[in-house]
Amino acid sequence: MASLYTVDAGTLDDVAVGAEVLLDGAEGRHAATVARVRVGETLRIADGAGTVVTGAVSAVGRDTVTVVVASRTEEPAPRPALVLVQALAKGGRDEMAVQAATEIGVDRIVPWSAARSVSRWEGTKVEKGRARWAAIAHEAAKQAVRARVPAVDAPVTTAQLAGLVAAGAPAGGDGTRTVVLVLDPVGAERLSAWVPPADVDEIVLVVGPEGGIDGSEFDRLEGAGAVRVRLGDTVLRTSTAGPAALAVLQTRLGRW
Incomplete structure (x- = not known):
């Protein structure tokens, strides 16, 4: 090639x-x-x-x-689009997730400042962090020979994320139909058995930080309309959970 x-x-x-x-x-x-x-x-x-x-x-x-x-x-924009809401994490684990998710085919990435995120973007770190993730996504898209480079949004807080979930448009507020899935190691439904709705425009995957998603955050996101799903019987790092889940979704959508 x-x-x-x-x-x-x-x-x-x-x-x-x-x-x-x-x-x-x-x-x-x-x-x-x-x-x-x-x-x-x-x-x-x-x-x-x-x-x-x-x-x-x-x-x-x-x-x-x-x-x-x-x-x-x-190359037309894929439908449904795949959106990764990745919690900020220490040790570059969030950046590893961005790289692998891009290679797998994510269409948009949203940094999330979760309650248990050790890494914090504040002040000048906000734009520097977003720019860093955008650069990683750009290089990963080239590595994967992708025609489309995923956009990296400004970071969101849990309150903002819950508001976007409730509005049904976590990727931009444009009125598209969105399904939000939150990875939960003990979720009742397996992602591999989840059936994507036929008319959905976006599937949003929410991944927590290295310490996991706080119970109150689960309640808040689920109350706003998100669905808890699990990958399997093992607990993955935040750097691998998102990419693994995206691979499952690509298979469920018939793209892989």
Whole structure:
């Protein structure tokens, strides 16, 4: 498979077959100096929002690569979308979850400041943390050769999360039909046996921190309309629970 590089969203909007696309900045530098691509080599370029162009390299500069577009494809947004609400965790475990979830196919990621989260984003750490997760998702999407890069939202508190669950739109408040699943090691229903509704637009998966979800948070989220589900008989780390659950959902949806 041809190597994948990314450009900013909107860059490929008016690019047609036969046109030239210039890779510059970090992507161009990587292609020219690290990957050492050569004229004639085939590359794929994505805008992170579903548009992908493929073509042969026509020129290589010091920090740039020019590609002549031979084909253009549009990957539609998946329905239902998969949203991961990942609790902040220490030791980089939350970042590990973001990376693996992106490779598995998550469509949106929401950082959650849970009651038992040891890691806290406050002040300048809020935007730095979100930007860090976005960068991890971007690189993981490239690794997985994904045409779409999952968005990373601003972090939410438990109160905000419960409000979004009650509103039925934890991924943006746009009125879409949403089902919210909260991972609970002792939940009555197994995720592998859960049947996704036919007309759902989004499936939101809520994963707690290293100390687990507090009982009052379970009650609050369940009261707002969330459903408790479990993966199996073992308790997984916060870094692996979300990706494992997403893999189950991809299978249940017939995508894997």
